[in-house]
Amino acid sequence: IAGITQAPTSQILAAGRRMTLRCTQDMRHNAMYWYRQDLGLGLRLIHYSNTAGTTGKGEVPDGYSVSRANTDDFPLTLASAVPSQTSVYFCASSEASVGEQFFGPGTRLTVL
Amino acid sequence: GQNIDQPTEMTATEGAIVQINCTYQTSGFNGLFWYQQHAGEAPTFLSYNVLDGLEEKGRFSSFLSRSKGYSYLLLKELQMKDSASYLCAVLDSNYQLIWGAGTKLIIKP
Numbered sequence: 001i002a003g004i005t006q007a008p009t010s011q012i013l014a015a016g017r018r019m020t021l022r023c024t025q026d027m028r029h030n031a032m033y034w035y036r037q038d039l040g041l042g043l044r045l046i047h048y049s050n051t052a053g054t055t056g057k058g059e060v061p062d063g064y065s066v067s068r069a070n071t072d073d074f075p076l077t078l079a080s081a082v083p084s085q086t087s088v089y090f091c092a093s094s095e096a097s098v099g100e101q102f103f104g105p106g107t108r109l110t111v112l
Numbered sequence: 113g114q115n116i117d118q119p120t121e122m123t124a125t126e127g128a129i130v131q132i133n134c135t136y137q138t139s140g141f142n143g144l145f146w147y148q149q150h151a152g153e154a155p156t157f158l159s160y161n162v163l164d165g166l167e168e169k170g171r172f173s174s175f176l177s178r179s180k181g182y183s184y185l186l187l188k189e190l191q192m193k194d195s196a197s198y199l200c201a202v203l204d205s206n207y208q209l210i211w212g213a214g215t216k217l218i219i220k221p
Contacts, residue, residue, distance in 0.1 A: 040213060041213055042116065042199070042201075042210075042211030042212050042213045042214065043155070043199070043201075043209075043211040044211070045208055045209065048208070058208065059208075090154060090155070097207040098142065098143070098203065098207060100145070100157045100160065101145075101157070101209070102157075103154035103155050103156070104154060105153070105154050106153075106154055
């Protein structure tokens with residue numbers, strides 16, 4: 001692994017289903033983030049974690065949950081997917097909360 | 113509320129110079145970032161400004177005026193591979209990045 005990986009690359013999901021997007025980094029970065037990117041809008045922060053064991057809410061947290069059991073992994077869970085959660089999801093990490101963020105390749109999620 | 117404004121789309125010619133502007137109104141300021149994003153790919157870091165002035169890095173330069181809430185990204189000697197979206201983002205008082213919607217730059221031969 002080099003950098004940040006995300007899985008799956010894309011997914012089509014029925015509304016009401018539960019889905020977990022996976023994110024793993026091998027840079028030993030303390031901070032990790034989940035964003036969604038929608039056409040015509042800037043990246044919007046869903047949840048973040050400044051260090052393993054802690055998480056915080058971003059701008060659009062409703063309908064999503066995260067956990068940070070260790071430094072490397074930061075999964076994002078949609079408990080019951082809705083069509084408005086159709087988006088491209090990016091995971092990112094940074095050495096500290098102030099620094100440059102490195103992005104994963106993204107997950108394209110469609111909720112029908 | 114917090115707001116980052118940048119033009120939606122710009123067109124420039126290969127070999128020319130283009131300036132992409134960004135204005136911001138945020139709760140606090142801890143630095144401004146520029147990222148490049150090619151279609152279908154992840155954003156990649158270009159520059160970071162926290163003090164007023166110009167930061168130069170090869171063909172790319174970024175300028176910041178904190179008193180005016182203004183930044184620009186200057187791209188020189190444009191190449192076809194520079195066709196991408198350019199994202200402006202401000203680190204606010206909570207150390208969260210607030211992102212503009214991005215400027216799609218189209219380079220014509």
